[in-house]
Amino acid sequence: MGNNENRVQWKVLHNPLGLEGKETKPVAVNYRFVNEVFNIERHYSKKESFGFTPEGEAIHELHHLTKADLAIMVILQKICDVRGKIADVTLADIVRAVHMYYEGKYSETQLYVSLKKFILHNLILCESDEETGRNTIWLNHYIDPDTDKPGKLVITHNIIFTKEFTELPVAVQKLYFSCIFRQFKEMQSFDLYNNQKPDVQWNNLLTFLHLSDTSQLRRILHTTLHGKRLFYMTTSNGDFIKVAGRYRMAEFKVNPDWTEQERKIGEGNYYHESIQPRSKYERSRKYLIQRAHEKGIGELEHHSHFFTVVRLLRKVSRKVKEVILNKIKDEYVQTKKLPFNLSQFVKNVLAEKRDTYTLVAAKQKKLQHFVRPAHLDSDVQAHTEKRFLELMRHYPLSDISKIFAAAQEAIAPVISSELASISLKDYRYATTFGKAHDALLRAHACRKHKSSPAYQRLILDFNSLVADRTQELFHMSQRERTEWLFNEIDKLPSIKEAPSIIRTFDLSEFILKTFSPEHATIQLSHTALA
Numbered sequence: 001m002g003n004n005e006n007r008v009q010w011k012v013l014h015n016p017l018g019l020e021g022k023e024t025k026p027v028a029v030n031y032r033f034v035n036e037v038f039n040i041e042r043h044y045s046k047k048e049s050f051g052f053t054p055e056g057e058a059i060h061e062l063h064h065l066t067k068a069d070l071a072i073m074v075i076l077q078k079i080c081d082v083r084g085k086i087a088d089v090t091l092a093d094i095v096r097a098v099h100m101y102y103e104g105k106y107s108e109t110q111l112y113v114s115l116k117k118f119i120l121h122n123l124i125l126c127e128s129d130e131e132t133g134r135n136t137i138w139l140n141h142y143i144d145p146d147t148d149k150p151g152k153l154v155i156t157h158n159i160i161f162t163k164e165f166t167e168l169p170v171a172v173q174k175l176y177f178s179c180i181f182r183q184f185k186e187m188q189s190f191d192l193y194n195n196q197k198p199d200v201q202w203n204n205l206l207t208f209l210h211l212s213d214t215s216q217l218r219r220i221l222h223t224t225l226h227g228k229r230l231f232y233m234t235t236s237n238g239d240f241i242k243v244a245g246r247y248r249m250a251e252f253k254v255n256p257d258w259t260e261q262e263r264k265i266g267e268g269n270y271y272h273e274s275i276q277p278r279s280k281y282e283r284s285r286k287y288l289i290q291r292a293h294e295k296g297i298g299e300l301e302h303h304s305h306f307f308t309v310v311r312l313l314r315k316v317s318r319k320v321k322e323v324i325l326n327k328i329k330d331e332y333v334q335t336k337k338l339p340f341n342l343s344q345f346v347k348n349v350l351a352e353k354r355d356t357y358t359l360v361a362a363k364q365k366k367l368q369h370f371v372r373p374a375h376l377d378s379d380v381q382a383h384t385e386k387r388f389l390e391l392m393r394h395y396p397l398s399d400i401s402k403i404f405a406a407a408q409e410a411i412a413p414v415i416s417s418e419l420a421s422i423s424l425k426d427y428r429y430a431t432t433f434g435k436a437h438d439a440l441l442r443a444h445a446c447r448k449h450k451s452s453p454a455y456q457r458l459i460l461d462f463n464s465l466v467a468d469r470t471q472e473l474f475h476m477s478q479r480e481r482t483e484w485l486f487n488e489i490d491k492l493p494s495i496k497e498a499p500s501i502i503r504t505f506d507l508s509e510f511i512l513k514t515f516s517p518e519h520a521t522i523q524l525s526h527t528a529l530a
Contacts, residue, residue: 010158015103024101024158026260027078028271031181032151033123036141037073038174038201038208040065040121050120051113060113062120067166068110070173071098072118074160076139079275082150084142088134089275091115091126097275104163134307154180155260155271164225171209172223174201176230178208179254190250192217192240205250214240214247221252229255281314288313288321295329297338305342312346324349355389358400365404367411370507388508395515403515407507426452429459431485432466433478441485450492458488 012018041063048062075098080086086094095111118124125138144151156177159165165173178201190205192214197203211217218240223230234251235241241249288310292300300306313321327349331339339345362371371388372381392400427442445455462485465473473481 010162013103013158013161014163015161016100024161025271025273026158027074027156027160028153029074029077029156029177029180030084030139030142030151030153032141032144033077033084033139034073034177034181035199035201036121036123037069037118038065038178039199040069040117040123041200044210050116060117062117065170065174066110066114067170067173068106068114069117070170070177071102071106071166072111072114073177074156075101076118076124076137077142078271078273080137080139080142081272081274084139084150086137086139086274089137090134093275094137100275102161102163102166104166106166133311152181154183156180157258157260159225159258162226168223168225169220171211172220172230175209175220176254176258179231179252180259183254183259190252192248192250217250221250225258228257230258231255281310284314284321285310287318288325291322291325292328295325297325297329297332300328300338300342303338303342308343309346312343312350316350320350320353323353351393354393354397357397358389358392361401361404365401365408367404367407367507370407370411370505384508391508391512399515403511406514407510410510411505427455429456431459432463433482437482441489444486445489445492448489448492449494450489451494454492455489458485458492462488 011023012021013024015024017024043063046063049060050062051060072094075094076086078101079089079094079097091112094115095108098106098111115124119126122140125140127136127138129135142150160173160176165176191203192206193204195203195207201208206212206214206217209217209220211220221231221233231252232255233239234253240247241251243249288306289298289301292298300309303309309324313324316324324346328338328342328345331345359368359371362368372385376384395403427445430438431441433441441459462473462481465471466481468474473484476484
């Protein structure tokens with residue numbers, strides 16, 4: 001089979017891409033980057049580790065290369081752009097890319113360990129976006145600082161993605177990736193014993209491959225892949241070269257059936273394939289896009305903060321989404337453009353909606369007097385309310401009513417005790433109606449928990465108005481006067497629930513002490529005031 005026919009044969013592999021009938025393209029590997037990956041083992045003998053078991057034992061070798069490391073080395077160069085940049089991904093996206101391209105399966109744990117190792121060795125720079133939780137990854141050493149262009153690129157054969165290749169020992173895979181960069185030289189000489197070079201792969205070959213003698217190297221060079229030799233010797237006698245009676249040099253190449261042609265600096269765009277990040281919150285994203293177009297703000301989906309907005313709104317109701325979109329539209333109509341800091345704009349609107357919900361829920365549980373205590377100055381009231389709302393933003397909305405119910409339950413015994421002390425004696429002020437009518441008025445005010453001082457002022461004012469011929473009350477019938485009084489009593493301020501506790505009880509402190517915001521779900525229990 002000719003070399004071209006061999007390449008065609010390996011276009012569709014038995015990987016997830018191939019199962020979809022898609023071609024797996026070769027990879028443009030960068031000499032500078034691959035060389036630095038090999039240099040992970042520069043301090044191989046140090047036996048340093050990273051990552052620890054719960055017992056404190058180190059579990060991952062920092063200066064040893066693994067098969068997973070080589071897979072990550074390849075996939076990073078597969079999915080980066082021509083400048084060595086991978087945008088808008090998570091580490092999980094990279095792990096999924098490995099599974100997508102490779103026929104063999106790698107342990108996900110080992111792949112994450114490899115990514116961590118690359119970060120520790122400064123092979124990649126990972127910049128995280130706090131808003132989206134996604135990363136921009138830069139392949140260090142990919143660009144030659146002298147030319148500001150990618151280092152030398154060579155195109156690998158698709159065979160590197162096959163199960164047969166990835167099951168080969170690490171030493172064989174390392175030798176393949178090292179050898180393809182020298183493939184197109186007239187002579188490929190490898191020093192077996194020299195230790196004077198700064199880069200691991202250019203030092204002596206036996207150390208690079210962690211071999212003890214030339215017999216082990218000879219076995220590696222006789223490795224076969226799909227029935228064909230992976231390497232072949234280029235010396236006339238097919239053996240190593242002796243110097244002073246000792247094997248000192250080796251000359252060999254990768255079998256041309258397992259190589260692609262060389263590419264020049266700066267080329268290779270065809271071989272870079274950016275991955276499509278797994279789409280999160282797809283239903284929410286599609287809904288926002290559809291409604292944005294219907295509202296005439298379709299450019300929203302192209303805003304740099306759009307994914308963040310999708311994430312912020314993923315769990316809110318469609319009613320709230322509509323409120324947000326209408327706010328954005330109003331801003332667009334007024335300024336002819338979308339909010340520049342769109343994510344902060346949405347956060348502010350959500351905070352307003354959330355604060356409104358919180359205040360309503362507090363009022364439903366009769367806690368409004370603790371949120372904005374009436375006995376305090378207006379400035380202090382505002383500060384107390386602000387502090388309370390800021391605290392409640394740390395809790396899920398679904399838990400807020402439960403928290404308020406628990407607070408109400410804790411306060412209820414004190415309130416009931418103080419309210420129980422209210423009696424008809426607190427409303428002893430008499431009208432001109434006589435005892436029978438006064439008893440009805442007092443009972444009504446007591447039952448409604450109306451303020452006793454306010455009731456006293458009402459009765460005194462009533463008696464004064466009834467005696468004044470110039471006032472309307474003077475000319476009313478007794479029945480009309482009674483109805484008037486009942487209506488005025490209903491308008492009187494109620495006794496502030498447990499006035500003493502309002503002055504001493506800090507609702508925010510109670511909530512913070514009783515329910516930790518760190519807990520995802522609040523475990524409610526009977527609580528008492530400390």
